[in-house]
Amino acid sequence: MADLTSINNSFQARFSGKVKVQPLFREETTWLVEGSELLPVLTALKEEGFDLLIDLSTVDNFGDEPRFEIVYELYSTALNQNLRVKAVISEDVNSVPTVSSLWRTANWHEREAYDMMGIRFEGHPDLRRILMWEGYPYHPLKKDFPLEGKVTDMPDIAFSKPAPLEGGPFVTAPADRSGDREPKARPSAAV
Amino acid sequence: MSTVQEIEIKDSAARTAETVDTLDTVGEKLILNLGPSHPSTHGVLRIVLELDGEIITKADPDVGYLHRGDEKIAENMTWTQFIPYTDRLDYLAPLANNVAYACAVEKLMGYDLPPRAKAIRVICAELARISAHLLGVGCYAMDCGAMTVFLYTFTEREKVYNLIESLTGARFTTSYTRIGGLARDLPEGWVDNLKLFLKQLPEKIGEVDKLLTRSPIFVGRTRDIGVITREDAINFGLTGPNLRGSGVSYDLRKNKPYLGYEQYDFDVPVGSVGDCYDRYLVRMEELYQSIRIMEQAIKSLPDGPIFVNDPKNILPKKSDVLTSMEELIQQFMIVTQGIDTPKGEVYFGAENPKGELGFYINSRGGGVPHRLKIRAPSFVNLSILPHLLPGHSVSDTVAILGSLDFVMGECDR
Numbered sequence: 001m002a003d004l005t006s007i008n009n010s011f012q013a014r015f016s017g018k019v020k021v022q023p024l025f026r027e028e029t030t031w032l033v034e035g036s037e038l039l040p041v042l043t044a045l046k047e048e049g050f051d052l053l054i055d056l057s058t059v060d061n062f063g064d065e066p067r068f069e070i071v072y073e074l075y076s077t078a079l080n081q082n083l084r085v086k087a088v089i090s091e092d093v094n095s096v097p098t099v100s101s102l103w104r105t106a107n108w109h110e111r112e113a114y115d116m117m118g119i120r121f122e123g124h125p126d127l128r129r130i131l132m133w134e135g136y137p138y139h140p141l142k143k144d145f146p147l148e149g150k151v152t153d154m155p156d157i158a159f160s161k162p163a164p165l166e167g168g169p170f171v172t173a174p175a176d177r178s179g180d181r182e183p184k185a186r187p188s189a190a191v
Numbered sequence: 192m193s194t195v196q197e198i199e200i201k202d203s204a205a206r207t208a209e210t211v212d213t214l215d216t217v218g219e220k221l222i223l224n225l226g227p228s229h230p231s232t233h234g235v236l237r238i239v240l241e242l243d244g245e246i247i248t249k250a251d252p253d254v255g256y257l258h259r260g261d262e263k264i265a266e267n268m269t270w271t272q273f274i275p276y277t278d279r280l281d282y283l284a285p286l287a288n289n290v291a292y293a294c295a296v297e298k299l300m301g302y303d304l305p306p307r308a309k310a311i312r313v314i315c316a317e318l319a320r321i322s323a324h325l326l327g328v329g330c331y332a333m334d335c336g337a338m339t340v341f342l343y344t345f346t347e348r349e350k351v352y353n354l355i356e357s358l359t360g361a362r363f364t365t366s367y368t369r370i371g372g373l374a375r376d377l378p379e380g381w382v383d384n385l386k387l388f389l390k391q392l393p394e395k396i397g398e399v400d401k402l403l404t405r406s407p408i409f410v411g412r413t414r415d416i417g418v419i420t421r422e423d424a425i426n427f428g429l430t431g432p433n434l435r436g437s438g439v440s441y442d443l444r445k446n447k448p449y450l451g452y453e454q455y456d457f458d459v460p461v462g463s464v465g466d467c468y469d470r471y472l473v474r475m476e477e478l479y480q481s482i483r484i485m486e487q488a489i490k491s492l493p494d495g496p497i498f499v500n501d502p503k504n505i506l507p508k509k510s511d512v513l514t515s516m517e518e519l520i521q522q523f524m525i526v527t528q529g530i531d532t533p534k535g536e537v538y539f540g541a542e543n544p545k546g547e548l549g550f551y552i553n554s555r556g557g558g559v560p561h562r563l564k565i566r567a568p569s570f571v572n573l574s575i576l577p578h579l580l581p582g583h584s585v586s587d588t589v590a591i592l593g594s595l596d597f598v599m600g601e602c603d604r
Binding site for chain 1: 426
């Protein structure tokens with residue numbers, strides 16, 4: 001039975017330079033894979049025994065380029081081993097190949113990622129919204145979508161008020177200088 | 192002279208069969224909208240069924256009616272402020288959610304809890320499991336037409352909630368954990384009450400067992416219905432009793448022990464067929480195993496602090512805050528800025544009653560999450576429905592839904 005180190009070695013040889021192993025954090029292994037090699041790497045990992053796709057999540061690094069990250073949390077029932085595979089997606093491309101043919105659970109995860117972040121999955125059999133309703137125009141988990149929602153066409157029926165937590169007063173924002181971290185009222189994110 | 196003629200008159204069943212046959216050749220399909228407000232959907236799940244007679248040919252679940260945007264909310268508040276929101280994920284086992292979330296953030300912080308806090312958290316998680324499974328089994332029996340069991344299990348569940356109330360001050364919105372510890376220590380006499388409860392519980396579960404497990408009606412409605420094969424269960428990412436019912440021995444308490452679960456002696460029940468009956472049997476056995484774990488946890492309940500030793504990120508004692516300047520400043524800083532997390536990303540999954548409740552945390556440092564993804568077991572468990580339902584009759588839908596034991600508050604987040 002192969003363990004994670006030997007899998008890593010064989011993958012380094014096979015996808016030379018396309019798979020980068022991130023520094024170990026809290027004993028979790030993370031691979032950063034180049035977008036073009038994402039599907040081949042995940043297919044090969046499935047063959048290596050990572051049969052359970054636990055989770056698929058997305059991160060919006062608003063302001064950075066490339067903007068989005070997609071995170072696959074894999075588990076191998078045979079090895080009892082977790083492995084996180086990540087890839088970055090630029091906003092212009094905004095699409096990754098679907099893995100719903102490898103793990104059928106990815107179907108709903110990818111629909112959720114599309115619904116919340118607007119990332120498209122090429123080859124997905126049924127890429128519809130899942131949590132929000134059909135026809136909803138925004139992707140609410142993007143960082144530039146304000147917490148209080150957006151103005152609607154029907155202000156008398158569907159309306160929103162500024163959320164009490166938006167921008168403070170008792171909320172910090174991560175920053176390098178402690179002065180910038182201090183809790184204070186901030187203008188809400190760009191609409 | 193009269194003649195005798197034989198006239199062929201078919202009986203009514205034969206006539207009906209003929210009609211069904213003609214309908215089948217015509218291929219007329221009926222679209223049935225089940226839910227979102229239907230007792231068997233346990234909340235607000237809507238399923239659009241395509242029927243050929245009584246047989247489902249296509250199922251399209253529609254979730255999201257309870258979507259509150261918990262992940263978006265989490266990005267706009269401190270780590271501690273999000274704890275009450277976890278109560279409202281799986282609202283049938285809020286204590287277990289509190290524990291899972293706190294453990295996830297503690298993994299990011301790199302904390303190792305003191306033994307007493309770990310033991311109390313184990314008791315909390317198992318108590319939540321008992322209450323959730325009691326509800327799961329009781330409601331499942333009611334879905335299958337056995338009303339009485341519901342009353343039996345809810346009587347026991349009431350006792351669990353009395354215990355939880357005296358422990359946390361609330362019956363459902365517990366918010367009991369803190370990052371790095373617990374809101375308060377066990378109240379006086381609580382362990383004795385828990386012992387009394389645990390002593391009488393096996394007998395009560397035994398009554399449920401007698402009512403259901405060999406009841407011909409219940410067995411007829413659940414056995415060989417909704418069979419999920421081992422491969423399908425893994426491929427669809429099922430976790431918890433639904434996965435174990437299909438014969439996969441995947442239990443995070445055993446596979447990736449957290450909170451010191453490795454020191455407790457317990458078994459992981461697995462099914463052999465993967466039908467609704469197996470999932471029910473797994474839940475019943477997990478009730479007994481939870482009792483075993485809690486009895487061991489009480490027996491070896493260690494003394495000591497319930498918080499990790501990290502004064503910079505743990506609230507000081509209230510008496511110190513009111514008398515000492517340093518502690519007052521410290522409290523103000525922690526409450527306003529939030530705890531000072533390092534930069535990094537972690538995933539932590541906990542074995543919750545419904546399955547693996549996971550939190551993927553992406554932190555840029557500081558007091559607020561950059562991204563907090565909730566891996567809700569109910570959401571993933573429901574994604575098998577389009578594959579599972581076709582081929583069953585409409586009445587089986589109710590049995591299958593109940594056996595998956597989902598909560599929409601968690602599914603929709």
